[in-house]
Amino acid sequence: MEKALLELRRDLINHGDEAKRKRNADFFPGIKTYGLKNEAVHRLSREYFINVKDRSRLHVFELCEELWKSGYIEESFVACNWSYAVRKQIEETDIKIFERWVDKYVTNWASCDTFCNHTVGEPVMKFRSWTSDLKRWAKSKNRWLKRGAAVSLIIPARKGLFLEEIFAIAETVLTDKDDMVQKGYGWMLKEASKEHQGEIYDFVIAHKSVMPRTALRYAIEKMPPDMKTEAMKK
DSSP, rough: OOHHHHHHHHHHHHHHOOOHHHHHHHTTOOOOOOOOOOHHHHHHHHHHTTTTTTSHHHHHHHHHHHHHHHHBBBHHHHHHHHHTTTTGGGGGHHHHHHHHHHHOOOSSSSHHIIIIIIIITGGTTTTTOOOOOOOHHTTOOOOOHHHHHTTTTTTHHHOOOOHHHHHHHHHHHOOOOOHHHHHHHHHHHHHHHHHHHHHHHHHHHHTTTTHHHHHHHHHHTOHHHHHHHHHHHO
């Protein structure tokens, strides 16, 4: 295995804290964790990326996949950081690689959001064809692909982009019973409301009879009080 990964893992182990490990395990039941704070993970990620920054994006992706495979949440964050670090090299076909990672390796909302917000969410503004893939993710049986479909459009939504695609994804997962999916698409609608408040409000009003309250509350969070009150009426 690449020396950089071996040394990174050694440092992750050495910097782990038992109390933090227990807190992480309680917060994300069932995950593997070394017990590091996020800032420590990101610092080590930056330090070790120096050793691989001159490699091709595909070589970096191979290392990222090894990190994902470990199942450790800290290693997933490093994989997110490294794949984002080579974002300028990303090609349109790479969405297939990213879909495999989410499908096979993502096991918690933090890894899902860190990866999809940035490594997927920025290039999608360059590769609009990716929105077709995201709409397909929304139809998946995998909860993280469904959440990823929504949270990948968070950054574009803040810029007022992809409103049609945002509504399409929201409609696909509208009545999903999984709270991770509900929170994901509710968050997407909330971010879109910053540039398209009227359109998002109309969408919520039109669907509030079937829209889970969790998703609805997220979607209207940044709206004026009178809009919130009307949207929350039974």
